[in-house]
Amino acid sequence: MAKMTEHRKLKKWVADMARMCRPDRIVWIDGSEAEKRCLEKEACATGEVIRLNKKKLPGCLYHRTAVNDVARTEGLTFICTKRKHNAGPTNNWMSPAKGYAKARKIFRNAMKGRTMYVIPFSMGPIGSPFSKIGIELTDSIYVVLNMRIMTRIGKDVLKSLGRDGEFTKCLHSKADLDIKRRLILHFPEDNTIWSVGSGYGGNVLLGKKCLSLRIASYLGKCEKWMAEHMLILGIEKPNGQIEYIAGAFPSACGKTNLAMLIPPKGLKKKGYKIWTVGDDIAWMRIDSDGRLWAVNPEAGFFGVAPGTNSKTNPNAVITSRKNTIFTNVLLKPDKTVWWEGGDGKTPSKGIDWMGRPWKPGMLDDNGNVIKGAHPNSRFTAPIGQCPTHTFRLDHHHGVPISAIILGGRRARLAPLVYESFDWEHGVYVGSTMASERTAAQVGKLGEVRRDPMAMLPFCGYNMADYFRHWLKMGKRMQKAPKIFHVNWFKTDKNGKILWPGFGDNLRVLEWVLGRCDKTAGAKKTPIGYMPGARDLDLTGLKLSPDTLKELLSIDKKEWGRELKEQEIFFKRFGSDLPPEILREHKALKKRLG
Ligand code: GTP
Ligand code: SPV
Ligand code: MN
Numbered sequence: 001m002a003k004m005t006e007h008r009k010l011k012k013w014v015a016d017m018a019r020m021c022r023p024d025r026i027v028w029i030d031g032s033e034a035e036k037r038c039l040e041k042e043a044c045a046t047g048e049v050i051r052l053n054k055k056k057l058p059g060c061l062y063h064r065t066a067v068n069d070v071a072r073t074e075g076l077t078f079i080c081t082k083r084k085h086n087a088g089p090t091n092n093w094m095s096p097a098k099g100y101a102k103a104r105k106i107f108r109n110a111m112k113g114r115t116m117y118v119i120p121f122s123m124g125p126i127g128s129p130f131s132k133i134g135i136e137l138t139d140s141i142y143v144v145l146n147m148r149i150m151t152r153i154g155k156d157v158l159k160s161l162g163r164d165g166e167f168t169k170c171l172h173s174k175a176d177l178d179i180k181r182r183l184i185l186h187f188p189e190d191n192t193i194w195s196v197g198s199g200y201g202g203n204v205l206l207g208k209k210c211l212s213l214r215i216a217s218y219l220g221k222c223e224k225w226m227a228e229h230m231l232i233l234g235i236e237k238p239n240g241q242i243e244y245i246a247g248a249f250p251s252a253c254g255k256t257n258l259a260m261l262i263p264p265k266g267l268k269k270k271g272y273k274i275w276t277v278g279d280d281i282a283w284m285r286i287d288s289d290g291r292l293w294a295v296n297p298e299a300g301f302f303g304v305a306p307g308t309n310s311k312t313n314p315n316a317v318i319t320s321r322k323n324t325i326f327t328n329v330l331l332k333p334d335k336t337v338w339w340e341g342g343d344g345k346t347p348s349k350g351i352d353w354m355g356r357p358w359k360p361g362m363l364d365d366n367g368n369v370i371k372g373a374h375p376n377s378r379f380t381a382p383i384g385q386c387p388t389h390t391f392r393l394d395h396h397h398g399v400p401i402s403a404i405i406l407g408g409r410r411a412r413l414a415p416l417v418y419e420s421f422d423w424e425h426g427v428y429v430g431s432t433m434a435s436e437r438t439a440a441q442v443g444k445l446g447e448v449r450r451d452p453m454a455m456l457p458f459c460g461y462n463m464a465d466y467f468r469h470w471l472k473m474g475k476r477m478q479k480a481p482k483i484f485h486v487n488w489f490k491t492d493k494n495g496k497i498l499w500p501g502f503g504d505n506l507r508v509l510e511w512v513l514g515r516c517d518k519t520a521g522a523k524k525t526p527i528g529y530m531p532g533a534r535d536l537d538l539t540g541l542k543l544s545p546d547t548l549k550e551l552l553s554i555d556k557k558e559w560g561r562e563l564k565e566q567e568i569f570f571k572r573f574g575s576d577l578p579p580e581i582l583r584e585h586k587a588l589k590k591r592l593g
Contacts, residue, residue, distance in 0.1 A: 007161055010167065013169055022109045036148060056335075057321065058323070072202040086461055088461060088573075096190065110196065130285065132211065132212075133161050134167055136172060138172040208281070209457075217461065228248055242275065246284065250451045253454075256304065257316075260274065305339040328376070329372075329373040333347075401481045404483045406426075415530060416499055428584035434565075465576070485528070526554065
């Protein structure tokens with residue numbers, strides 16, 4: 001099967017890794033339908049996946065990960081550069097020598113009794129000058145089946161790689177799924193990723209966060225482009241013109257939902273239409289017109305299940321009705337699936353994400369309600385099945401970006417939306433982003449943490465240099481996108497979210513586009529430009545004037561505290577922090593008085 005390629009370095013690397021991991025067999029993945037059928041059959045036979053109801057969910061599979069392996073483990077994720085300084089103060093660091101040595105001990109013989117699959121994959125359309133090729137070696141069929149959906153895989157990728165093309169070496173083994181023997185290591189200087197001891201999404205689908213963000217952000221810095229944790233959507237305006245927006249929100253803060261939103265009734269009359277380009281990752285470069293152009297390197301969604309239903313996100317529901325892999329959701333007796341905040345009545349029974357019989361209202365030892373689906377349960381579905389997907393997904397030049405929106409999950413402080421004064425101020429706003437921790441990563445839920453550009457867990461190099469890279473990119477552009485900050489999650493004193501969110505977010509995006517073509521009004525505030533109550537189209541929305549006022553208010557006391565917290569965060573970068581960032585911070589302090 002290795003006949004599929006004449007790439008000598010690739011063949012040697014596969015042989016070397018096999019010598020370490022000792023699989024019983026090596027299978028090169030060609031990407032064919034026949035191969036998919038075989039893999040599914042085998043995975044069903046071992047119980048690794050369960051085939052779901054063929055009538056109600058055709059082509060769909062169900063999978064559970066180990067109980068201690070349900071989210072990215074950032075504490076076990078490392079950037080391995082020769083110099084510690086190049087990983088920066090926000091990343092875990094290990095020297096490459098130590099990283100390889102530690103992981104080698106776990107990888108040794110880890111694939112005994114198993115098959116090693118060789119997955120050639122392309123991030124971005126195969127053959128595009130802006131795409132990157134990776135080869136993932138894995139002992140998990142679940143990973144192969146997911147990579148099939150999330151990326152472009154198989155023979156054509158090898159053909160495109162030729163005899164000596166460059167590729168990212170991605171090695172993964174479940175090993176024994178022991179959290180004490182789990183490491184997610186990135187070697188940007190070697191274009192290599194080693195992940196061992198996990199079977200969960202972002203830890204093991206190495207094309208996603210590991211390659212397309214951590215390695216790609218490093219390549220982007222070297223090659224003058226940007227790899228960002230951003231959704232991309234097109235808004236077709238009533239006049240037929242389509243404007244594209246990219247948006248950075250931390251994990252589980254609304255990217256998938258925004259990327260496929262349905263215009264609310266009141267605005268639909270105007271004739272808006274949404275085009276989905278991507279829901280998680282954007283690769284952006286400056287084209288000959290001096291503007292920023294974005295591609296989505298992925299081919300599928302790895303979306304959060306809980307909260308997804310026909311009201312909040314009908315497009316996601318339609319997208320995941322066939323050929324979808326569901327992970328850690330509730331399995332119903334009729335072999336369909338359910339999750340908290342999903343469609344339909346709460347089922348009277350099922351098997352929960354841990355594989356135990358489940359009934360609604362069951363309590364654990366601490367008296368807490370046991371959820372049927374894990375809060376970070378996910379669906380993996382092909383983007384092509386999304387009713388709003390755009391044919392431009394396969395165009396290597398991507399789409400031109402008019403605006404970048406940055407956002408987090410913040411109960412207080414950040415108003416619904418504000419516009420930065422210019423690119424430099426926008427970079428400062430991005431560098432100060434913060435959000436409450438969600439279930440997408442291991443750790444204490446709800447804790448506010450700094451998450452610049454939603455890239456804190458994904459930047460493959462020193463974040464001070466990352467800010468500098470953003471500033472430089474702005475200078476290189478003839479017409480840089482405008483930068484905005486949004487917050488769909490502001491709450492009242494009782495913790496109730498004030499803004500309806502989801503489809504209604506288009507009301508905010510309409511104002512954003514209005515600011516880009518200078519048709520929308522705004523008032524100047526210390527933090528940036530903000531819409532007045534009349535600058536937002538709220539037709540058909542029941543929102544009291546007081547609520548709107550609260551959504552668009554700035555509490556100077558809270559901002560005073562915020563400035564202090566920013567200073568603490570910035571101190572971590574020492575003298576590496578670009579002076580522009582400190583200048584913007586000082587200027588804001590002055591404006592707030
Ligand atoms: P990752 O895939 O982890 O990067 O997450 P994401 O940013 O794509 O988040 P996603 O769109 O999956 O949303 C995460 C959770 O936030 C889901 O439970 C959604 O229902 C909820 N959510 C998304 N958008 C909104 C919104 O506008 N308002 C409110 N209140 N909740 C939202
Ligand atoms: C995220 O956590 O930001 C995700 C899911 O998109 S994962 O692929 O696990 O990183
Ligand atoms: Mn994400």
